Amino acid sequence: MVAAVLLIAASMVTVGPAVRADTVVDPAGAIQRQLVPGHGVKIVQRSRMRMLGEWSATKPVRGVVGFGKGKVVATDLRDFNSGPDGTRNICIGKRGYQLYAEPDPDRPLPPGKTWVTYEWPCRLVLKSGFHLSLSDPATLRAVLATTVRKRPAGVYDGVTTTLHEGSITFAQLHKVNSSMRIGFRNIPPTGKYASWKVSWRLWIGRDQLVRRAWSSWREPNDSRGRTANEEPYHVFAADLRLSHWGMKVDIKPPLADETVASKDLVD
Template identity: 50%
Template sequence: MAVATLSVIGSALYGTPAVGAATAGDPVAAIQRQLVKGYGVRITEYDTFNSGRISGWERFKPTKGVVGFGDGKVAATDLWDFQLGVAGVRDICIGKRIWDYDPADKLPNGKKWVTFKYPCVLRLQTGHLRLDEPKVLAAVLETTKTTKASDTYDGTPTTLHEGSISFRQLWNVRPELRDGSVKNEHADWEIDWRLWIGKDGLVRRAWSKWREPEGDKLKGLSDGQGWFGYVKDVRYSDWGMRLTIKPPPAAQTIAFDKLKH
């Protein structure tokens, strides 16, 4: 999606790359050096889902936008999800609040955005594999099986790193995942992953594929397959771009609880 498309409503300010490129080497350190207030990265994410033996694999429309950094972490996101609505839905997420723009919504005169409290997912990740969390990315890279020269992304030649990490290994660095659908009896199921990394140590593409058991709450919904499948494929570009993600103008915003339902 062109920059003009993202900025048409005017809440995110984009510019040219400003954070200095990291020296060649450790991707963990390279990404951590990017997490500076006033800067960010552009992303495009493609999701594929396997809901069972009858439907099989289905690829969804992409999510595109920008991720803003600050104080060593992800501070805000501004994303268009083209799988939702008629023409896509734009969400700005800052802290614990979201602003939602759906071109198809019929809102009161002058209002374009609906806002409500929401647990924003403020992280750089492909599936369960977080790139912005040093322990997680380091653990993933430790399971590398092969590396080879690969394609050019964002104008940068990359090296493809491939491997697999089990849920058990991932729990050691992301213990909160133990509360998910994968239990001890499936802890050795693996997440296959691929990272395309530039000479500057920055990830230009991150891909992961895995299965999760359907569990008791969703038992039977996978058409007897017994699991659901996931593929996450995220492209990263314009690392170090100047970026400030702000809420939309208050005059164009209405609280969700003030809408007539």
């Protein structure tokens, strides 16, 4: 089965008009001003997971995110954790496309076809990890309200930043986003899980745009296959770098004559 990895689309790297820092109220407002048609941001996402006491070794996911009318509308990402050249996926609306750069003898494509298309609810969000959403203003403001420290930090995307850090509970996140779910069983974070926390750090420029977002949290390991000596949770860490805010982005689907629907392939 082809992995349902969402990747970001090829686009032009032309930086759009800057947003004046003195007109921006807060980081949530600054990001919302960026979510306009034809523009986007470059990302590099690094993620790790600890299972059985060992941290996974992963490579970054790179690409661009396209915006439109106050939300994320498309992504084109390359995941370098599978295959020598990585795996490229484009996601537009509810449809995803995965590029088969090399022939797969276990699942050959029809002649002339290089993309496999799927229909699924694409997760078109700008996030660090599962829960630290930058494109949802209510979530970002709730996160920033739990700031416990601020200090001058490094330069990212050519911009000097201020580091904000703190932690927020699952219950606090669920309050502003009732669709939030956790664990393998995709359950609401209630009961004993309500007090579990997401530790976070945000590197924010003078223009109030986030240039780096880091988060770490644990998820309940409530799968039926869990062995007796396994920890009852997994630990995750995610580090998202953002650059070229306002760049021009035009994410298009592959040509129709180069694609084949996954349902039409023979397993």
